[in-house]
Amino acid sequence: MTVTPSDVDRLRRCVDLAREALDDGDEPFGSTLVAADGTELFADRNRVSGGDATQHPEFAIARWAATNLTPAQRASSTVYTSGEHCAMCSAAHAWVGLGRIVYAASTEQLGAWLLEWDAPAAPVAPLSIRQVAPGVPVDGPVDEFADALKALHRARVTRDAG
Numbered sequence: 001m002t003v004t005p006s007d008v009d010r011l012r013r014c015v016d017l018a019r020e021a022l023d024d025g026d027e028p029f030g031s032t033l034v035a036a037d038g039t040e041l042f043a044d045r046n047r048v049s050g051g052d053a054t055q056h057p058e059f060a061i062a063r064w065a066a067t068n069l070t071p072a073q074r075a076s077s078t079v080y081t082s083g084e085h086c087a088m089c090s091a092a093h094a095w096v097g098l099g100r101i102v103y104a105a106s107t108e109q110l111g112a113w114l115l116e117w118d119a120p121a122a123p124v125a126p127l128s129i130r131q132v133a134p135g136v137p138v139d140g141p142v143d144e145f146a147d148a149l150k151a152l153h154r155a156r157v158t159r160d161a162g
């Protein structure tokens with residue numbers, strides 16, 4: 001699929017959630033779950049500052065969808081996210097049978113930024129969603145968000161180094 005103007009609007013909301021997470025001491029990631037009719041069903045942002053590094057919004061979405069949606073509703077919904085799912089969240093997404101993913105910045109972009117800043121890499125292999133969950137339709141990255149997301153991640157790295 002191609003990325004539509006409506007997809008871009010959804011991603012803008014995810015970047016706002018990522019900014020909210022950063023402002024609250026968490027990592028800058030935000031995600032939403034949107035039903036086939038366009039209703040936003042669930043939204044969350046990263047919440048790792050309490051010490052649980054699995055508190056990713058994409059993982060929260062998979063758990064919420066498993067509890068609250070039928071298999072058909074899950075398959076026809078779309079997950080929007082500011083950063084491409086990590087391997088843990090890609091696996092959770094596929095295991096619960098969710099549908100399309102649209103992401104703003106890729107795992108590859110984030111890895112390159114961390115390298116550029118000499119910041120520690122993630123403790124999980126930088127696999128793409130397509131590698132972990134090959135049956136899931138995926139769109140991204142969306143270039144117009146790269147500068148904004150790079151700035152948010154730079155601020156997180158600077159904060160955590162200080």
Ligand SMILES: Nc1nc2[nH]cnc2c(=O)[nH]1
Binds near residue numbers: 027056057
């Ligand atoms: N996509 C994504 N990647 C992460 N890497 C570390 N935390 C997160 C998160 O919340 N979401």
